[in-house]
Amino acid sequence: MFELSGKVVFLTGCGSQxxxxxNGKCIAVLFARQGATIYGVDLNEAAAAExxxxxxxxxxxxxxxxxxxxxxxxxxxxxxxxMARFGRIDVLVNNVGAPAPGDPATMVEALWDAQIEVNLKxxxxxxxxxxxxxxxxxxxxxxxxASTAGIRHTGKPQAGYAAAxxxxxxxxxxxxxxxxxRGVRLNCVLPGLMNTPLVQKVARQFxxxxxxxxLEAFINRRHNQxxxxxxxxxxxxxxxxxxxxxxxxxxxTATEILVDGGLCxxxxx
Amino acid sequence: xxxxxxxxxxxxxAGSVxxxxxNGKATAVLFARQGAKVFAIDNTPAAVEETIAIIRGxxxxxxxxxxxxxxxxxxxxxxEACVARFGQLDIMVNNVGGSHPGGAEGMAEEVxxxxxxxxxxxxxxxxxxxxxxxxxRPGSAIVNLASIAALRMSADRPHVAYSASKHGVxxxxxxxxxxxxxxxxxxxxxVPGLMHTPLVEHRLVxxxxxxxxxxxxxxxxxxxPTxxxxxxxxxxxxxxxxxxxxxxxxTGTELIVDGGISAAMP
Numbered sequence: 319m320f321e322l323s324g325k326v327v328f329l330t331g332c333g334s335q336x337x338x339x340x341n342g343k344c345i346a347v348l349f350a351r352q353g354a355t356i357y358g359v360d361l362n363e364a365a366a367a368e369x370x371x372x373x374x375x376x377x378x379x380x381x382x383x384x385x386x387x388x389x390x391x392x393x394x395x396x397x398x399x400x401m402a403r404f405g406r407i408d409v410l411v412n413n414v415g416a417p418a419p420g421d422p423a424t425m426v427e428a429l430w431d432a433q434i435e436v437n438l439k440x441x442x443x444x445x446x447x448x449x450x451x452x453x454x455x456x457x458x459x460x461x462x463x464a465s466t467a468g469i470r471h472t473g474k475p476q477a478g479y480a481a482a483x484x485x486x487x488x489x490x491x492x493x494x495x496x497x498x499x500r501g502v503r504l505n506c507v508l509p510g511l512m513n514t515p516l517v518q519k520v521a522r523q524f525x526x527x528x529x530x531x532x533l534e535a536f537i538n539r540r541h542n543q544x545x546x547x548x549x550x551x552x553x554x555x556x557x558x559x560x561x562x563x564x565x566x567x568x569x570x571t572a573t574e575i576l577v578d579g580g581l582c583x584x585x586x587x
Numbered sequence: 588x589x590x591x592x593x594x595x596x597x598x599x600x601a602g603s604v605x606x607x608x609x610n611g612k613a614t615a616v617l618f619a620r621q622g623a624k625v626f627a628i629d630n631t632p633a634a635v636e637e638t639i640a641i642i643r644g645x646x647x648x649x650x651x652x653x654x655x656x657x658x659x660x661x662x663x664x665x666x667e668a669c670v671a672r673f674g675q676l677d678i679m680v681n682n683v684g685g686s687h688p689g690g691a692e693g694m695a696e697e698v699x700x701x702x703x704x705x706x707x708x709x710x711x712x713x714x715x716x717x718x719x720x721x722x723x724r725p726g727s728a729i730v731n732l733a734s735i736a737a738l739r740m741s742a743d744r745p746h747v748a749y750s751a752s753k754h755g756v757x758x759x760x761x762x763x764x765x766x767x768x769x770x771x772x773x774x775x776x777x778v779p780g781l782m783h784t785p786l787v788e789h790r791l792v793x794x795x796x797x798x799x800x801x802x803x804x805x806x807x808x809x810x811x812p813t814x815x816x817x818x819x820x821x822x823x824x825x826x827x828x829x830x831x832x833x834x835x836x837x838t839g840t841e842l843i844v845d846g847g848i849s850a851a852m853p
Contacts, residue, residue, distance in 0.1 A: 319588040319589050319621070320588045320589070352588070491847075491850040492850070494812075494847050494850065495812045495847050495850055495851045498811075498812035498813040498814070498846065498847045499812070499813065499814045510836075544768075545764070545765045545768035545769070545838070545839065546768040546769065546836070546838065547768065547769045550836035551836075554834075554835065554836035554837075557833035557834065558834070558837065560833075561824075561828045561833075566824040566828075567821075567824065567825075568821065569780075569813070569817035569818075569821035569844050569845070569846050570821070570825070570842070570843070570844050570845075571812070571813065571846060571847045572812070572847035572849075572850035572851070573842075573843040573845070573847075573849075573850065575837065575840070575842060576837065576839075576840040577836050577837050578836070578837075578839075578840070579768065579836050579838060580764050580765050580768045580838040580839035580840075582839070582840065583761040583764055583765050583838070583839030583840065584765045584839070
């Protein structure tokens with residue numbers, strides 16, 4: 319089940335921003351456990367190297383590369399490097415992304431641009447470089463990690479992040495239709511409130527800036543917002559991404575899996 | 588991965604109406620392959636016996652139960668029989684359903700009522716009778732089957748009651764999911780698109796004749812962005828994922844298995 323042996327995975331954001339298990343790190347390790355060769359890209363050299371070390375220790379194969387996937391020339395070079403090493407790309411996981419506060423009245427234009435670049439343009443650039451390879455292979459799967467912020471207000475102003483993630487969802491859907499007959503599937507995973515290293519970092523920022531609430535109270539509030547009563551974690555996201563990347567999902571394209579503990583199904587209490 | 592060892596699952600509509608693999612049959616067999624004990628419900632003895640024979644032939648464990656899932660008394664007794672036989676219930680798959688053509692103006696009221704009973708009330712009863720048992724088990728889950736007929740409408744082949752009842756299944760699932768989230772019972776819906784299953788073949792051939800059925804099947808393949816209808820295993824794998832512990836944080840949502848058709852305009 320969900321066998322990835324012989325498949326090459328191009329994964330962006332393969333390292334964790336802090337101690338613990340972020341989505342990208344979980345995806346890298348889980349996909350490697352299923353037999354895939356991982357080509358992992360991250361801005362942070364040490365974070366990427368840590369993911370590679372875990373995979374190698376478990377007997378898997380991973381190459382870690384430092385790169386900024388918001389820059390077209392770098393993306394092209396990374397994809398060319400991956401092809402030179404492994405000769406194919408079966409799965410592209412667009413995992414990079416980062417939220418920032420975003421009230422249009424106060425948000426500086428440069429921050430808006432940066433939000434669109436990291437959360438949306440990165441996926442466009444990777445697809446631009448990888449889709450022709452998948453088309454030539456006659457097979458491929460793209461999984462983009464969006465967010466429930468793309469379909470709901472999250473409780474804090476994040477206009478740039480929300481717009482970019484909504485853009486990512488619809489980008490993935492329409493490109494999926496264009497590529498449906500060429501053997502390439504595109505889907506999104508929409509994580510809800512997750513207890514990942516990135517969120518811990520953001521929570522610390524929001525807690526101190528806005529509410530005067532201490533970190534523990536802030537985290538507890540997030541747990542309680544979720545119908546299941548707790549946040550999810552990087553493994554929950556990784557398992558959904560794995561299903562969408564697998565051959566078992568061969569008839570699933572142009573859609574999303576919400577991994578949110580029921581958050582989007584519920585109304586405010 | 589997606590191991591169901593030690594779990595007990597009910598699958599309704601676990602027999603196929605014709606030769607080949609329907610969604611319920613594929614789901615029952617796939618669950619058994621993943622280690623689950625399967626309590627297979629169907630209203631047709633020969634169909635469900637075939638499913639059971641396949642599972643047992645592969646070394647799996649399964650029980651058959653003949654039951655009309657629109658009958659509260661029969662369905663309730665079947666769920667209790669499952670728990671009596673296997674001692675627990677971890678997964679409930681409400682798979683029974685079928686469409687009857689017709690628009691709002693032309694459809695007889697009795698047909699509407701039968702469609703709502705068959706497609707929606709059956710899933711409600713499945714949730715109702717399974718929940719007390721599911722709440723006792725860690726990592727329990729309900730998976731209901733809807734259809735893209737709930738989300739996208741065909742101008743030339745309306746099936747108004749089917750669309751309404753399947754949309755109802757989606758809302759039923761969300762409501763059950765949110766209400767039972769803290770009790771540890773997840774509930775989700777698989778939304779299949781155009782599928783090449785025995786139900787389709789069987790009904791179409793009966794309704795249209797073999798030649799016209801072949802033409803309609805070709806047309807349906809062409810309708811799908813991928814160029815080909817899906818099959819029962821596509822649905823079964825989606826059901827399996829949602830039922831599995833790997834989907835422990837997935838609840839109150841839908842998984843569309845449709846080759847992209849609902850994302851495209853006609």
